[in-house]
Amino acid sequence: MGDEQPSTTAISGLRRVVAVISSLISLSLSIRVFTGKWQLIRSKLEELHSALVAGDATSLSGELQAISGTAEECRELARRCVDLSYSGKLLMQSDLDVTLGKLEAHVKSLSEIFKKGVSMHGYAVVVSRPGFGACKDDMRFYLRDLLTRMKVGDSVMKKQALMNLHEVVVEDEKYVKLVVVDVSDFVHVLVDFLGSHEVEVVEEAAKVVSVVAGFDSHRGVFVGAGVIAPLVRVLECGSEVGKVGAARCLQWLTENSDNAWCVSAHGGVTALLRICESVEFCKCKGELVGPSCRVLRNLCGVEEIKRFMVEEGVVSTFVRLVRSRDEAVQVSAIELIQSVASGDELVRQMVVREGGVRVLLLVLDPKWTCSSKTREVVMRAVENLWFSSPSCVSVLISYGFVDQMMYYVRNGEVSIQELALKVTFRLCEASEEAKKMLGDAGFMAELVKFLNAKSFEVREMAAEALSGMVMVSKNRKRFVQDDQNIALLLQLLDPGEGNSGNKKLLISILMSLTSCNSGRKKIVSSGYAKNIERFAEAEVSSDAKRLVRKLSTNRFRRNLVMTANHPS
Known part of the structure; x- marks a missing residue:
């Protein structure tokens, strides 16, 4: 008999009572007398409404007639208060107290029915979500209905209520504040659900908590409710979907270093590392490793926790994950290695020993299939x-x-090309050996092309890198072999071109080239040599004036005069 469907009469009776109570709640909002009493009555009406819509029609049919009678009495009292047509205040207060008592009795009665384990069959009345722009009272009413379903419903109803809750907090942040601040018990119910034995309930609860915890002002409420320990347990033994939600929530909470300590104390570091070690066997590997890595990056901001992570093998684990063919896993692994090794020479050397440099440069190999985004992350x-x-x-x-x-300087997309140029500049600063290697590879010819780029930053980096490279004798000789190189440098010194900061670097390059006989000759014989003197006159630049003096031989003067009289 327990599996029989409720009769049409039972269902219609339940719907009729729910409709009456719903309209009564709305009517009560317009009452301007005895507001304290009506606030208490409205609260009980909302509890009663939520309990009715969560229940099974057949199981609740015995209570419906009494509830319907009380609702009609309440509606009559509401009408008289709205119209101010009651005979006396004391009598109306007494009537309101009697009605409130009846409503409390109905709520208690329904609660007892639910405690006895009433089966939820899915024939319950469904409260519609308020439309966009609805008032807070309607939103609060909807949330209380969801909360009731979570408290008294079976696993199916709990899951559906959590899914509906996730939907509204994602789409409208006003619901987020109501969940945390206005509707009591919501936070504690969600935290309790994280420890549930019902996998789907845990998954949906983790999704909701991860959204609400994304708001900085609400994180403390969840931490105070003890959310961290159950989240770590979900990481240890939950489903993949549950782990994703738990990791996303913890990435927000661990932005506070105090919470980082709490996560570590509950075994969170070990749980996260184990997830990442086995992530290649997961179905949702990218979705899981991303937030897990972000939690670990937050945790390694605490030096003692970072040391523990290193001892637990974080370096070898994530060097291995850089080889993953899943881009999200790969990027997350690279970013975590960077966070752990940044500013720590011992860890950097450990990354080298574990093959970290080799595997990063493997990703930069043009033959390796990956996106520009991944290569940008590697270069950084x-x-x-x-x-x-x-x-x-x-x-x-x-x-x-x-x-x-x-x-990449020659063939990369603009973003990659600029990063490659920046790294080249850093390489020039690193050592004489690097400058020689760059010169041998033909970098100077490529850098010259960037001296006239639209981006000032690109022009500046190219000029700085070139300035460093021509300080090497071998590179200077190679550079001046191409007549076009010096011609372009001198053209760019034209005072009418602007960008004086960049021109000062060009002067520095030319100064280095004068230490090479062939370079000095090509400068003075160029049709644009007069630009040096013009720039020295137009700019308060000691370097430009020094360059003019260095080139001020009779032969140079003669060339300048010839250039002025017969400009090319």
């Missing part, structure tokens, strides 16, 4: 980590890094 990691010591630079060079940068 290389720039931030491997220019700290000559030994690291030597490792980069030995693995063919110079040839890779040449490829």
